[in-house]
Structures are given as C-alpha cells and as structure tokens.
Amino acid sequence: MTEASARATTVGLTGAQLGPPSRLPAYAPVRPRPFPQVDAAAPPQMRERVARGRLATPLPYGLRSDYDRGAHPLRLPGVVLANDQARVTILPTLGGRVWSFVDLTRGRELLYVPDQLRFAAFGLSDAWFAGGIEWNFGSFGHTTLTTEPMHAAVVPAPDGSGEGVRLWDWERTRDVPFSVDLWLDGPRLMAATRLVNLDPEDKPLYWWTNIAVPETDGTRVLVPATHAWRTDYRGVLSQVPVPQPGGDLGDTDVSRPAASHFAADYFFEVEDQVGRIVTAFEPDGRGFAQTSTAALRGRKLFLWGRGPGGRRWQRHLGGDAGRYAEIQAGVCATQLEHDLLPGGGSISWTECFTGVDLPPEVVAGDYAAASEAVRAAVHEQASPERLEQLHATWLREVAEAEPGESLHVGSGWGRTELTLRGSSAPVGMPFPAAASGARGAGDDGSATLLPLAAGEPVDADPLRPPLPGVSNRWRSAVSALAGRPDAGWWPLFAEAVHAHLDGDAERARDGYRRSLAVTPSAVALRGLALLSDDVDEADDLLRRAFELAPHERRLVTERLEKLVAAGRFTRVLDVEAALPDEIRRHGRTRLLLATALAGLGATDRARAVLDDLEVADLAEGDNATAELWWQVSPGTAVPERLDFRMSRDDPVEAS
Template sequence: MTGPANRASTVQLVRRRFSIAELGPENPLPLVGAPPETPYRIAGAVPREIIDGSTYGNPANLFPYRSQDAYDRTRTHRELRTVVLENGRLRAVFLPELGGRLWELYDKTAEKQLLHTQPAIQFANLALRNAWFAGGIEWNIGTRGHSPTTCSPLHTAIVRTADGHDVLRMWEFERLREVVFQIDVWLPPDSAVLFAAIRIRNPNIREVPLYWWTNAAVPENAGSRVIAPAESAFASDYSDGLVRVDPTIDGGVDCTWPTNNPRARDFFFDLPARQRRWILNADRDGDGLAMLSTDRLRGRKLFVWGQGSGGQRWQEWLSPEGGPYAEIQSGLAQTQFQHLAMPAGAEWFWLEAYGNAQVNPGLAHGADWGAAVGHCQSRVDDLVGSSSLEAALSSARSRADLPPELPVVVGTGWGALESVRRRRNGLPWVEETGTPFPAESITAEQKPWRDLLNGAGFGGATSFVAGRDWESLLEAESPSPHAILHRAVMTHARGEPLAAGALYREALRLAPVLQQPSQEWAAQAHRGLALLALSADHGATPRTAEGIAHYGLACALEPGNASLLLEAVTATIRVGMPEVALRLIAHAEQGLPQSGRVRFLTALALAQSGHRDEAAALLHEGVEVADLREGENSITALWQDVCPDQPVPPHYQFAMSSV
C-alpha cells in the first residue's frame, strides 16, 4: 500500500489470529446509575487547579452507553483485522476493532517490544463500560477511567497525502461528551519514532468537560525505571487521597522503579510549566518506550499494580500469559481526577510520538535523580526535537481533513445518527470530509432512532439516546408504551426522579396494549422504579421494600435476563435481604445460577442468612467471577468471613492495597 517514493515505510492490512475471549452482547439495561469511577475528593496541599478540576464535569452516569459485561474467561483463536506500519527501525501493529489499540511497537535495532504485549486478549472489568484488556497503548476519552470506546471498533481508513505517504486514520463520535475524536498515525521513512496526531472537535453550542489520557503498558522487571522531568509527583494509593511526594524517596524507597512499590499506586508527575513533555521507561540496557508530546498534553503518570499478593493476582488475571507490566501515561490535565473545559465549537489538536530513547543505563539508573533526568532529556531531544514535533504537528493539521482513500473498519453508527439528528434540528456539526460517518454504518441499534427522526414512527428500540429533542419526538408518539418507557429512562438519567417514576408507571399502565414484547418493557419499567425507590439521591429516603418488590416483579417477567438478575440479587443483598436474593436465584431461568457472579452472590447470600458452611463449600468448589471489578475485595472478604481459620487462597486475593 505504499508508492514508489515511499518504499522505506509501509502500511499493510493483515488478518491475524489471537487467543481472545468473546465480548458478547451489550447489557440490555440502561446505565442510569452512578459510573464505576466516582468523583474523587481532593483537598489539602494540592494546587487549586487540581481541586477545582476534580469537582468539575463529573457525569452522574454513563447514559446513553450500555455495559459490555457478557464476556467470560474462555478464550478461543479467531482472526482480528490489524494495521501494520513499518519502516527500517520500527514496526507498529494496531487493533482497529478494539478501540484502535496500538498493540505492538517493536524496535528492530534493539530487537525488543517497547510495549507490554501479551499472547492473549482477556477482557476484565476495568473500563467505564466494564470490558477492558491489558497491553499496548490505548486512547481514553470522556471521563475518568478507561474509555467507553476501548473495546469497540473505530472508523478506520488509510489516507494518502499529497506527497504519496500513507496515514492511518481512526475516528469516532464519543456519546457522553458528544465530541468527535480523530487519531492520525504515521511512520516516516527511517524515523525512530511513530507519530500520532490527535484532534478533538466540540460541535456543540455549549462548553463540555473533557478528559483524555493515552495509556501505555510497558514491561515491568527488576531492571526497569520510569523517568519524567519532575522533582515531585501527586500520588494516590486508592485509599488516602492525593498527596505530593518525592517519588524517589516515597515511603523510604525509590518508587520510580516499579518493582519497588509494595501496593497499587499512581504518581502524577508535576512537570514545570515550560518543561518539555515526556516520560520514558528504561530497562537494564537503557531501552524502553519514550512518550513525547507537544505542550497541550500536559500530564504524565506512572501506574503500578504493586508487589503485594493482590497486585500480583491482578497481573495474572489481566495478563495470564504476558507477565507483569506497569503503565506510563500522558493526559490533557495534570491528574486523572480533573476535567478541562472545552469551549463551544472548539478544536483541540496535539501531537504524540513514541520511540526508544536508548538511554545510558548507568546515568538513567543512577542515584542522582537530577542527573538521570538531565541525561534522559538529552536523549529525548536526540530522538526527536521540539521543532521537529511542531513541524509534524503543522503537517498533521494541514491534512486533517483529507478524505480517506481505503476503508479498513466501520465503526459504530452513532456518529451517522448524530449527523442526521443535527441536520434535522439545524444544529452545528463537524466537517465530515476527513472523518465521514457513512449512512451504511447504521445498524439495528440506530435504525429505530433514524426512523423516528425521519417521521416513520417509533416501534421501540433496544438501544438508548439522550437529548431533549429526542424526548420531544417521543412525546409526539404517545400513548406508545415504547415511547413513554424511553422518555422515562431519559428523564431518570437526567436526574428527575419524580417525573421519571410517573413515566415508568404510565408505561406499565399501557404495557398490556403490546403483545409479546410487553414483558420485556414492563420488566424495564419495574427495574427503573426499583432503582428510584432504592436511591438516596436528591435527598430522597430509600423505600427498600418497594424497590425490592419491583425487582421481584421485573425478574418474574424476564427470568432469563442475566443482567437483571445480577442487579436485583446484588441490590437485595446490599439492603440486608439475603433470603429474597436466594429466592430470586432459585426462580431464575435454568443455567443462570451457574455463572461465576451468580455463584458468588449465592455464597454471599448464604453466608448472610446464616448458612456459612454452605457458603464455604461453594468457595471451596471454586468461584470465578469473570467481571470482578478493579479494587473489588468481596471474594477475599467472604472467604475471611466463612473460612476464618484458613488463609485466603492466592486465586481469591485481589486487594490492591495489600502488601
């Protein structure tokens, strides 16, 4: 795919077999509850900018997205489409079907992978929508956490520049903030770095809170050190808040060596305002990934799982065949607890570069941190200078709207639907020449909403949308139970519980008008009423009995809905009604009680209802919860409760703070 003048640099489309778990269908329940990454309370001796940014823009929920939680831990071999960029120095492999992940970056001179790249892709519950996998470089947008798009396909194509070079372009519409992001990647002939130009466009007539972090997984071994040009960092250990530390003597140890950290830890390096933006990982030979960027990408971070039993277990869980890893990251804000205000109609553009700085290990690993930073700075400058980055950024800007020539992967149809919606309502939208959202990308998920926009009526949808204009269109469809239910969900997500409750009850009143689908939508309405009754939001007092009763009705209507069963059982246990939880499990459709999460919840309900021996027996038989949440210590706690005289088995130890 390269012209005669560009033979030293190639772009190839390659189908490659991976050992990978099935992602499964999306969860049918709308995400109207609090997101997994809740707002972080920051106070004390940290800059006002960080404190203010941590309280700005935190979403109440992730609506209109749905969870990706139907995977298990059974992997099979299947093909994925990859895009390979290669020159005489580097080879980069991308996974456009999985969030555009840069999966491999191989240095041909050092004969080393600069990224942590494992043989298997195993999904786990670390992302905003649940599913996530370890390895490579991922692009995170929206809000704090791993991106809603990290396990979804991106629109992907090859762009041909005027001088005959090939650029890999990936783009998508991000539904939480309603912005369009674009990633242009290229590898010039004989270049020692891979370039990635990021463009984010806010087409809205209002300011939006924005979050972006580029996360790179790098091999963790005893000979590796992470270096960034800062004398201090803001550290978080997921329990004690955010504090300023000297990472070279934090807790009496030099934590810039990832293997020195006893527990999971974040270090947000405090780079001076005029400091060039970079961070690198240097192994025993001085090789490793260097991440550089232009100034807009301000933050730099080191993340470690820690050397405790829980951290090691997480490493095995996420990277079953790849060994341990740490992460070095770059972000728009100074920490990941902040959002930045992106003005209406704004376009943000920056450039990132990745390569091997090939530092002198004797200097980079020396006890004098200032000398180590100074040496690495010089090697980073030799790798690619500031002026070269700025020139590359300027070139990227000039071709950002070049039309794609060769389609590779079709992303979701939400961008195409948004384009139709905005045209219909006379709202501003992005220029699509370089990032087209083709009508062909619309699938069964978006079709009912497109039909509604086009005046063809509304017969219901399994997906969800957000916006007052959608609600107006649905209101015109009344008295359709489908339309009323979706209005209820939108109102619920917007934080208006009284109005949402009235609409849910109206949908239930009209549900008998429908035929077979009425049970599904009636179950959704009962579920919504259950959430509202159990919520303490907006000063409300939880109505426990009412909420659990609605969950019971919902599960009776849909006994085969695994997502509903898990949510209902979890809620009943949380409010101290384990006997009800066991009854719900007993009446579930055959096979559901054997799933790992349901088996764990069964054991938990048994323990809470006094049947501790039965709970212990289930744990001894083995319980594997495929979507165990990052930081979730529930299995460890249950074992300690029902088997107090026995040490927690290694496969049940997931505590991120244990040493």
C-alpha cells in the first residue's frame, strides 16, 4: 500500500450559482420547528434534551438564499486525499463536505454524488445541497456551515499511513471551535473530530454526521436494533419496532427505503451497544458502513419515500443522479435533542467509513440475522477495540499537532472571537487574521469587527455591513461602544438588532432611528419595517431600503410578502412591474406574483405564471406551489414539478 497524500485541487462541476451571504439579519429561523409531541415511552433525559438548545435565529450567520437553478460550469476549490486503495474529494468552501469517496479496490463510488450542485432552503442559514458526507454541528437542522469556508491543512495520519487532512473553524452560533481530521486506513476513510469549549459556561451540544448513499428499489439499510424513534413531518416523536413499525404504515419494511411512501426519520435504539454501526446494502451484497468510537451514540435512517414529494425533492436536489437515502450518526439518540458540552471541556470521537460486502442471500435474509452478520463484517474491518486504540493514538499524537501545509483558508472569525475573549486558540487549531490573497480568503466581515473585539470603534460600510454577534460577549462589547460619542452608526444598529431579537420593539425602534440619524442604511430601515404594524409604512420603509441596497433581493421578497399577507394584491402587481428584470424573474418573486393574481381572481394569469414556475429556495414541507395550484385549478392534479408534499397529512386536493 502506498502512503496517502493530500493536495489542493480544483473540482469541476455543473450546477447552481450561489450568491454571497445576505447582510440582512435573520430575526427568526429559516424554518420554525415546533417542539415535537414526544412519546410517553421517552425517558426523562430524552425529554430534557429535546427541550434544550433550539436556535432562535441563525445569527451571526447571514442567510444564503440567493441561488438559481442553472447548470453553470463551476470550478470549486477542492482537496484530494488519496492512496492506491481509495480517493476522497473534499469541498472546503462548502463546509468541508466529503463530495466523493471512491474505493479503488472495489472500483466504485461509495457515496451518492449528485450530477449537479443544487441548493434548497433546508439549512439553518437556508442554502443546503445533497450528497456526500456532511458534518452537522450546531443545532437541529443542516449546519450554518453548509456553505461556509473551512480551514484545511495537511496533518500526519495517526497510524503512520501518510498524510491526512485537518478541517477546522469556529462555529459561531455555539461559539465552539472544532476540527475534523481525515485520513485513509487502506481503503477506509477515517475521521477524528474534536470540539473544544473555551468558555466557562456549558454549551448545547449537537452533532450529526450525515452520509448520502445511493438508493435503488432493492437498497436495504441494516442496523442491529429492534426499535427506533420515528418522526415524520407531523410533529410526533414515537417509539416503533423495526423493521416493521406497523400502525398506519401497515406491513411496510422500513429497512427498504423504497418501500415507504412518505418521508421519515428512524433513530435506532443502539445506545447500549459497543461498536455501533449503520449500513446500506444493494441486493448483490455491495454495501457501505459507518462505525465509530463510543461518543457517537445515535444512528439514523432518513428516507424520502416514494410519494409525490419524495420523488420531486430527489430530482430537485439530485438531478438525474438517481435517488438517495441518508444514514447518519450523532451524539444523542435523536436529532431533536441537544446534549451539553461543559464549560472548559471538550469531546472527541473517531469514525470509520468503509465499503463492505456480504453474500446476497445474507443481505436479503431475516432482518435481525442480516444485521448481526453485517455487524460482524464491519467489526472485522474496524473493531471497537481497534477504533478506541486508534482514537487514543490520535488524541495523544495528532489532535493537538500544529497543521502543516495550508490547503485552504477558512473564515477570519476564529481570530476575531479569540480577540474578543483575550484567549489563545486551541492547540492544533490556529486562527490567523483574514489574509487577502490566500487560497479561499475573502471578505467575511471578521476584519471589520476585529477592532470592536478589541474595544475600538468600527468602520462599517452601510452598503455591506457585518452582521452583529448575538452572544453575551458581543452584546457587552457592542453596548460599551454604543455609549461612546465616536461610536458611529453600526453599534447603534447592532444594539437595535439585539433588542429586536429580545422582543423589545420600542428599544429596537429607538436604536434603528438613532442609527439612521448618524448614517442612512438599508438594514436599519428594514428593521423598522419589520416592526411596523402599518402596512403602508412598512412598504415605504422597505422601498427606501431597497433604493439604498439594490443588491439585496430579500428586501423585495419581504416587501411583497408583507403586501400579500395584508391582501394588497393590486399593490403587489404595481411593485412587481417596476422591479429590475433579474428580480422579476426570480422564482420567489414569481410565486408571490402568482399568489397576488390568484387573490385578485385572475386565475388564468396566475396559472400562466405557474406553468413554468421554478422556485429555487423552497424548504422541506413547503406546499405553497401545490396549494396555489389547487386555488387556481380546483379539482385537477398538481403537476409533478410543483408537487413537494412529504407527509400523509398534507392536503390531497383543494378545499
């Protein structure tokens, strides 16, 4: 076996163009999720963890909602980790996603890789894409880091097998730096993760590793478990037997994702096991497996189902690459829970991803027997004892080693956050100041707020202002500066944002007005508009905001949404007619136009808009296109391209 090597490269893809993060603060989650109704069988600790840690906003991250549905030629920074048995491709500008994992000994790609890069509003900060292995850190949902850059550098593999790759950055919703070290153990991909809480207070802890695997009519997901916690899009978390949950699912075997009709999550009860696994197999015995050390306690299957929404979403996200399912591993039993990372503490684990093969008759056999056979096969490649030993070696010899050759530069926020604290970086995770010209470096706002972190005034551009931090440390720093005569407009605006998030409307209005008195800005005008109960006042404020920041398409979307909600449909048509062509063509604008036309009774015109409507930034569970179709074409079937229904509770016809 040759030693593994790591190098920077460029990855050529086709897909959507992704715009920069919005500089407009998000005052609520992209997709508000109510707390689930939890089964009476749930233990008290699970209930406690379900009630903990939800994020009220993706701040300080900006929304990534400007993307299209085009098939543009893309050239993305990449990192390749390879030996003579495997080749792994990583996308450091997209959250460190492992985009491809080719097992050269088996001659096949082990992951689901879309044929185009497509986004949808599934992430905590909007844009998310399917495929590969993703590192979900932060809170319930796809991480805010999905489309953010990561630092990447060469590190040694702990088993002496050559070079590995370290990915690291600072996750800002939790204020926790973390790293993921990747290396190859023959044809197997290893990943050792470390989260470090530098602060004295406990932090909510959420981590799930999501693996997209190809799904065919015969795919079978095998996990040694008799029960799972099931949730779908109806807000209930219930304990069910597996592989046949029964109830309204009848005799459906959920170990075969293609057998299910609607989307669902199955969190397998495996916490009492040693060497937990989750696997996916094809009928010919070809499989993929994940296993880990003890800290990753949860294992999960997500299936889209064969209903209209599942089929449509698969094509929306994956193009012509076929269907996929997700097998996952996390720190809690379910994704609805948050554990705690103690103040001054850390947590780490090591995962193994590998191809595995079994006789077809074993894969097709009794679920319990097949799962036990799979466990034995996986442990033969990566036994719990060997993984724990390898993890201990990594912790002792590599985890805190300084990274070598830089392969990509991540955000500058680590340096700014450390300056705010007067702290040093965790050993092995250097956070340099943003360096222009470095591979991956760009303007992320961190350099603008670096003086504030040190107690100095901020020179913020009102056209592209940095988003304010929302932690208590940032609030204290902002308040201290806002009280100074040389504060400038931005600290006053940031104080208003904090009041807005706290629900203190009067204090927020006062802050926005004080900021505007110093320097006009679209962000402060918008803040006032969102707080206004007068639709005409809000409309005028958002109009003025867009005049100041015509690059912020969301200002138009929010303006039209307010008018639609107030029933001002004629006004929607007037505003839409005066918009720049690029914004008029945007799918979200056209959806709001069609909604207004339907509200005016102009069903033919609304249907004409729907005839070629494509909305890039739809979210899971969003039935707006189907419901609008039924409004203008009652009694007719929803065209497949508009049908994203994912739950058996979704309407089946217009009411």
